[in-house]
Amino acid sequence: MKTVKLITFTLCSLMFMSCGTGKKEQTNNQLLKRTAETEKLLSNLAQLPQQGFLFGHHDDTNYGINADGTGWEFEEGRSDVHSVCGDYPGIISFDLGELELGGELTLDKVPFGKIRQEIINQYQRGGMSSISWHLRNPKTGGDAWDVSDTTVVKSILPEGELHEKFAGWLDTMADFLNSLQTPEGVKVPVLFRPWHEHTGSWFWWGKKLCSVDEYKALWRMTVEHLAAKGVDNCLYAYSPGTEPQTEEEYLERYPGDDIIDLIGFDTYQGPHNRDSYLNGIQHMLNIIEKIGKEHNKIIAVTETGFEGVPDPQWWTGTLLPALNNHPIAYALVWRNARERTTHHYAPYPGHPSAEDFVQFYNEPKTLFAKDINLYK
Numbered sequence: 001m002k003t004v005k006l007i008t009f010t011l012c013s014l015m016f017m018s019c020g021t022g023k024k025e026q027t028n029n030q031l032l033k034r035t036a037e038t039e040k041l042l043s044n045l046a047q048l049p050q051q052g053f054l055f056g057h058h059d060d061t062n063y064g065i066n067a068d069g070t071g072w073e074f075e076e077g078r079s080d081v082h083s084v085c086g087d088y089p090g091i092i093s094f095d096l097g098e099l100e101l102g103g104e105l106t107l108d109k110v111p112f113g114k115i116r117q118e119i120i121n122q123y124q125r126g127g128m129s130s131i132s133w134h135l136r137n138p139k140t141g142g143d144a145w146d147v148s149d150t151t152v153v154k155s156i157l158p159e160g161e162l163h164e165k166f167a168g169w170l171d172t173m174a175d176f177l178n179s180l181q182t183p184e185g186v187k188v189p190v191l192f193r194p195w196h197e198h199t200g201s202w203f204w205w206g207k208k209l210c211s212v213d214e215y216k217a218l219w220r221m222t223v224e225h226l227a228a229k230g231v232d233n234c235l236y237a238y239s240p241g242t243e244p245q246t247e248e249e250y251l252e253r254y255p256g257d258d259i260i261d262l263i264g265f266d267t268y269q270g271p272h273n274r275d276s277y278l279n280g281i282q283h284m285l286n287i288i289e290k291i292g293k294e295h296n297k298i299i300a301v302t303e304t305g306f307e308g309v310p311d312p313q314w315w316t317g318t319l320l321p322a323l324n325n326h327p328i329a330y331a332l333v334w335r336n337a338r339e340r341t342t343h344h345y346a347p348y349p350g351h352p353s354a355e356d357f358v359q360f361y362n363e364p365k366t367l368f369a370k371d372i373n374l375y376k
Helices: 002-019 038-049 080-085 111-125 153-156 162-177 212-229 274-295 314-323 354-362
Strands: 053-058 063-065 071-073 091-095 128-131 190-192 234-238 262-266 298-304 330-333
Touching: 038 111, 038 234, 053 080, 063 080, 080 354, 091 111, 091 330, 111 128, 153 162, 153 212, 162 190, 162 212, 234 314, 262 274, 274 298, 274 314
Parallel strands: 053 091, 053 330, 091 128, 128 190, 190 234, 234 262, 262 298, 298 330
Antiparallel strands: 063 071
8 A cells, every 4th residue: 555655646747747737836935045965855745735645753763662662773774663564654753952052962851963963864754854943042042941031032043142153153044054964965855843833932032022023033033044154955834833824914923925835723622621622733734724725834733632632533533533524734743752751752662552553554644654756
């Protein structure tokens, strides 16, 4: 079945590109110069919903959970998703929090060199990688969740007292993004998703911590600075939480069509709230589907999940029905923390939902690494 899905995706993509649909095609952002591989990724993501959606998992190949409930880390080629279904996710996300400090480990104690190699590995499988950035608070020295000062964003903008410091942090990010190259020298495309969940106020860039104009300026400064440093292998994702209740609220802090390629949202199911989760995700999908059509943007569920996955039929009984009728490019669940093994969002061998996940994997609409090559 998975081989057939790959052939179908390839043929349909060719038919779509040659025949067209009458719709406006996904176009390049005028501000940005991009590699051919990055443009191909953008084009294929736009076409992807005709076949299905990518399944994603955060830090999938960095660490996970053993069948006995202990954790594992940094084993070459290992993945909890692969251990359950025999395939890698179509998209894997990684976080570069604390890259800005100049050390060797992320805030989750993963070597940056390991992340670099895993992004290259995922590219060579034909899949894609997404990057988030839970960076430190540049004013207080605290973490991304330090919201004790409401002037942080203002302080790092071009006229702010900490702008030079933050520009150095962006230089460090640019160096990492530019270093994502295969042995043949091909720059690996990634989806960069900074400044996420800004419609809440738990990060120092959140709604109550900066004005609308300051948030938009933060985005534009970030993209323009990276472009000036030669970063040409990034697509950019705008990713609020579920706080917006209307299209107008969703777009209140939207930084602009010329710098954003994909729009999405982050949402999680909690204990005993399946109905509210389903209602909320449908509401948000309806919002971004309409905005995506109007603004010619790819749409996705950028983070989701049910901590511990205590429902053994959650994959086919909740997640799949929630996503089935919307043209999303991907849906990504959060990490399987090896240091806190109750904090997991994907199955591992022996997990109560593992059998249902295999059924989810075999669904025609769910796309994993063997189903795709996003660069052809």
